[in-house]
Amino acid sequence: MATPLSPDRLLSALRAEGVQVVEYKSWRTHRRPASTGAFGPVNGVMIHHTVTSGTASSVELCYNGHSALPGPLCHGVIDKAGTVHLVSAGRANHAGRGDDDVLRQVRAESYDRGATLTPNEANTDGNRAFYGFECVNLGDGRDPWPAAQREAIVRASAAICRAHGWGARSVIGHREWQPGKVDPRTGQGGVDVAPSVLRRLIDERLAHPASWRPGAEPAKPSTPIPTTPPKETPDVLTPAQDARLARIEKRLEEVAENAEVAPWTYKNAALVAEAKKTGGKVPDMHGRIEAIQAALAELTTLVTALTKES
Incomplete structure (x- = not known):
């Protein structure tokens, strides 16, 4: 239907x-x-x-x-x-x-x-x-x-x-x-x-595209199709790029390990009362979100710098 x-x-x-x-x-x-x-x-x-x-x-x-x-x-x-x-x-x-x-x-x-x-x-x-x-x-x-x-x-x-x-x-x-x-x-x-x-x-x-016309010949390619794939040129990084890449990899490992972070603190009394009902889970969640956001901003800066140097 x-x-x-x-x-x-x-x-x-x-x-x-x-x-x-x-x-x-x-x-x-x-x-x-x-x-x-x-x-x-x-x-x-x-x-x-x-x-x-x-x-x-x-x-x-x-x-x-x-x-x-x-x-x-x-x-x-x-x-x-x-x-x-x-x-x-x-x-x-x-x-x-x-x-x-x-x-x-x-x-x-x-x-x-x-x-x-x-x-x-x-x-x-x-x-x-x-x-x-x-x-x-x-x-x-x-x-x-x-x-x-x-x-x-x-x-x-x-x-x-x-x-x-x-x-x-x-x-x-x-x-x-x-x-x-x-x-x-x-x-x-x-x-x-x-x-x-x-x-x-x-x-x-x-079984064909909407544009199909019965009896139509398939389109011929305008340039010959290569019989062998082109050789790949290996990427070579500068020492500075290697260093930045190592920092990125290390930071990613830290984020992946979900390291302990300081709980986020409410300043509003009403929100503090609500947070207590959750047994501290909400402040802890906020703290982790802020940590992830900070790590993401840091990684974005590092990757942007690495891209500009390539």
Whole structure:
């Protein structure tokens, strides 16, 4: 479980992962009222399809909602070109009620890496527990998913997982949360967006830095790497430095031995009365602290002088 990312942290995480982001209207403060429930602690990321076409109308719908379900309907809308349009940073109407068994598995990331979760109940608030991304697609099994759109899903999901220290098994499809849902549904002629496929790609991405680009060649060093280490030149101290170093070592031994020190004396009568209650332990402690402070000041002076002479 984790505290939801602030708008600034969410934006920074997405951009660091190479996501193209559009900030839509007042997305930073746009959220469901507190009376509808909390957002957080969060446990994962949920992927949906919009059952719409067209970027502008889909983003507007997800921001405003409709008569049966008020907006925001997600946190970000991922269009077919791979741009993420942020519409909320708070509680959003996207997940609805789902299976608490699924939530437990997501929270613990305890299910098999290649498994598909199968919900059979709807008894737990998902809007509290999940970030949601709506992806522009008709969801009819024919509308294709471009590679750029899937890559944006992977990057956006990985960005949130990386920010929270989660693995890819914290990302699920809506169909793995709520009985009867089919999203995200793979179309024809495009890429596969099955949740298990998305998790495999997210897992691969999380194994690299946020700036990683698939297929990119590793950077070549600008100068040859030496095959043998350079010879070390031994340090040579002057006689004066040797003497100072010996004084430092001796003083350190004295401090380490915790030599006896004079107890610190209270001048205030009330403090003296309080000190008596401790059986002399407090004055003794004060005395030792003062002795340590004096020794530290002395050692600092010696080390400073030694450094200047080097």
